Every structure is written in structure tokens, then in C-alpha cells.
Amino acid sequence: GPTRDEVIALRHQYVSPGVLTYYQDPLMIVEGNMQYLWDEKGKRYLDGFAGIVTVSVGHCHPTIIEKVQAQTGRLQHTTTIYLHPAIAQFAEKLASKMPEGLTRSYFTNSGSEANEVAILSAREYTGNEPVIALRNGYHGGTSIPMGLTAHGNWKFKSNPQLNVLHTNPGYCYRCPYDLEYPSCDLKCAYDVKNVIQYQSPGEIACFIGEPIQGVGGTVTPPKDFFKVVYEIVRQHGGLCFADEVQGGFGRTGHHYWSHQNYDVVPDGISMAKGIGNGIPLGGFTTSEPISEVMKNRIHFNTFGGNPISMTQGLATLEVIDEQNIQQNALEVGSHLKNRLLELQEKQPLIGEVRGLGLMLGVELVRDRKTKEPANTEAAAVMEECKNRGLIVGKGGLFGNTLRIKPPMCITKEDADFMVECLDEVLN
Numbered sequence: 001g002p003t004r005d006e007v008i009a010l011r012h013q014y015v016s017p018g019v020l021t022y023y024q025d026p027l028m029i030v031e032g033n034m035q036y037l038w039d040e041k042g043k044r045y046l047d048g049f050a051g052i053v054t055v056s057v058g059h060c061h062p063t064i065i066e067k068v069q070a071q072t073g074r075l076q077h078t079t080t081i082y083l084h085p086a087i088a089q090f091a092e093k094l095a096s097k098m099p100e101g102l103t104r105s106y107f108t109n110s111g112s113e114a115n116e117v118a119i120l121s122a123r124e125y126t127g128n129e130p131v132i133a134l135r136n137g138y139h140g141g142t143s144i145p146m147g148l149t150a151h152g153n154w155k156f157k158s159n160p161q162l163n164v165l166h167t168n169p170g171y172c173y174r175c176p177y178d179l180e181y182p183s184c185d186l187k188c189a190y191d192v193k194n195v196i197q198y199q200s201p202g203e204i205a206c207f208i209g210e211p212i213q214g215v216g217g218t219v220t221p222p223k224d225f226f227k228v229v230y231e232i233v234r235q236h237g238g239l240c241f242a243d244e245v246q247g248g249f250g251r252t253g254h255h256y257w258s259h260q261n262y263d264v265v266p267d268g269i270s271m272a273k274g275i276g277n278g279i280p281l282g283g284f285t286t287s288e289p290i291s292e293v294m295k296n297r298i299h300f301n302t303f304g305g306n307p308i309s310m311t312q313g314l315a316t317l318e319v320i321d322e323q324n325i326q327q328n329a330l331e332v333g334s335h336l337k338n339r340l341l342e343l344q345e346k347q348p349l350i351g352e353v354r355g356l357g358l359m360l361g362v363e364l365v366r367d368r369k370t371k372e373p374a375n376t377e378a379a380a381v382m383e384e385c386k387n388r389g390l391i392v393g394k395g396g397l398f399g400n401t402l403r404i405k406p407p408m409c410i411t412k413e414d415a416d417f418m419v420e421c422l423d424e425v426l427n
């Protein structure tokens, strides 16, 4: 294949500049095995970002590869206008992991498309148009999800907002009211009442939120946050959806779905990324009555539900179950979080460590009092980690939160390596 320099030149000439790369000196990856990646020179990296939180159980996982290779050899493609076994088997498996009543799935290729289906379903079902999303949230790059997404840096001037209203995300570290939990009485969660009262006719289609915000920097709201929001939304006729694109499939350790950490039951769940361990696969699962709005309608997704992605999805969910992946996310994740909290005590740049399981965020600040975002520092930390063989992600309102979301097969030794690497770099 082409050399690294040739790849850079070809990309520059032929690939849209909208496709961004991390690092001043972009990293070229040529091989992956479980939690590790290799560049073209044979240097190994611990993948602390799992692609972009996509590779849930490990790169080129042997069990998944075996099943998908068998399917590829037998039938690579047919669309959903014909029957094939894989879609039925995967949908059944997915339903078995869902909260009771959420049994029907619509398959797509991405999280953006899954959220498009979610919003369309809610609007059709309720007959209402206004949708409520959380500030700081990210829901995708197609038109409606870009409207749901709530940060100027991720929006385009020309993209219409399409009747999406935004409410507070429960970002305690940067509380807009300067209050403290729990004496704040969850003022941020109750704000959804004002949003509905002042910006909608009082009846809404739905609320959609990431239980723990991913791109937004692992914002982890307080325990009762979603109970309050869901209740108010339902009082106004809206459905409540959880975007589990990043937080699902056991990543938060304690529960299979990140919303379960908040004791709420959504009316629908959108998924992508980790559900397919790194291939294009997304979906929206909801109840029978809500799913009926799509009945006899021509709403078609050519590649949604194809045999390859269904087989890979099923194999991924089976590996999560059979290889105790969620338990590993809990154990290694708790160990990693404790060690990061210890690191915070000696590294003044660390403002906050947050998240659950293997969905962790480390927010960097120049000054713990003013909480001035250390964004250039975060970029420098990422570069230096890369030089030492560790890949981590970055996100947050100011691009100052390191995102640690590795494949869920990592070991305690890998976690220790991450912490030692960060310690060295921060020194």
C-alpha cells in the first residue's frame, strides 16, 4: 500500500477537508488486535479511545471475525425487502437486553440515522413537533441530529434548528447557577419546565438525552436528574429517549445501559458505535405502539439491517455476555477511576475526574478556582501520550476534557499504564 506520506498527500488532495484528524502529526494505523493498535512503523499503542468509543470488545475480535467471515462467504448482501435470518436473530437478542416493553428495532448504519428515526417516530406518535435536548449534547451530523446537538462548535450557521429546544445538562462542575449538589435541589433539571413553558405550545414530541454525555466531555448528571426531566416531559405529552450510542452495552459497568444508572425507563433507545464493534451499525428500539407509526410507510434504509452488520452486531452482543465484558468494565473502570482520582491530588491541572465504568473523563483546568479550561494543555497531553504509546480522546465544551473510553477488554495493567503515562506527561 501507499506510504504514510503518500496517504497524507492523497488525503489532502482527494478527501474532503471536513474530515478531521487528531494530532499535529497525524497517526497512521495499519493494524489492530484487541485493545492495541500498531502504526506503519510497528509501534504499538494502547487504544484508550476505542476508535471513537466504537470498538467495544476489542479490535479484530477473533470470535466476531469468525462469525462475520462465515456470513461474508455465504451471503454478503441483501436488503430488508427479503427475509434473512440475521436481522431476526439480532433484533431478538437486542430486545432481550432492553428494558421491558422495548421490543422493536429499526436498523440503520449510524447514530445520526438512528436519532433521525427516533425524532421522526416521536413526532408522528405524538403529533407534536418540539423536541427537547440537552445543552452540550452531541447527537450526530445529519440535519436533525445537528439541531439536537448543542454546542456552537459542532453546528453550521446554515443548518436550521428545526424546533429543537435545549435545556440544562446537569453539568455540576460548571453549574450555570453556581449551586452545589444536593442543596441545589436539582434546579438545572427543573429548568426543562421553563423551556417548555416559554418556548413551546406546552405539548412536545420528545426529550432526547445522553445519560452520560460523550462528546460533551463525560458530563455525568446527579442521580435524580433524569427522573425529574422525564417526569416533566411526560406531563407535557412528550416521549423520553436515551441516546445510548456511547454509554450502552455495559460500558458504564454497573448496568448494561447508561440510563439505568439513573433509575429511569425510556420510551426508546438509540444506538450505534459500540453495538457493532467498529462497523457501520445503528438502530432505534422502541415499544410496539410507538414502532407502529412506521407501519406501511415508505421509509427505507438501504443498508440498514444487512446480513453483515446484523451478524457482527449479534456476535458483539454475544461476546459482551459470554466474556463478562460488563463486569470487566466495572472492575477495571473502578480501578482506573480511583487511580485517576489519586492522580488528581498531585496534578493541579486535573480539575475533575468523572464518569462510570470505562466511560471516564478528566477535565483539565489552568486554575482550580476559576476553572479556566486548559484546552491547549489538553491537546499537548494527547500528543505526549501518543508519543508514549497511549491514545486518548478529547471533548467537552472547551475541548479540555480527556476522554478515556478504551475497548472494554482492557486489563488493570493497561489501566495502570494509562495513569503512569498521564502522570509522566502532566509532570
Ligand code: PMP
Binding pocket: 109, 110, 111, 112, 113, 115, 138, 139, 140, 141, 210, 214, 215, 243, 244, 245, 246, 272, 273, 282
Ligand atoms: N449520538 C452520540 C451520543 C454520539 O456520540 C454520536 C457520534 N459521536 C452520534 C449520536 C452520531 O453517531 P454517528 O457518527 O454514527 O452518526
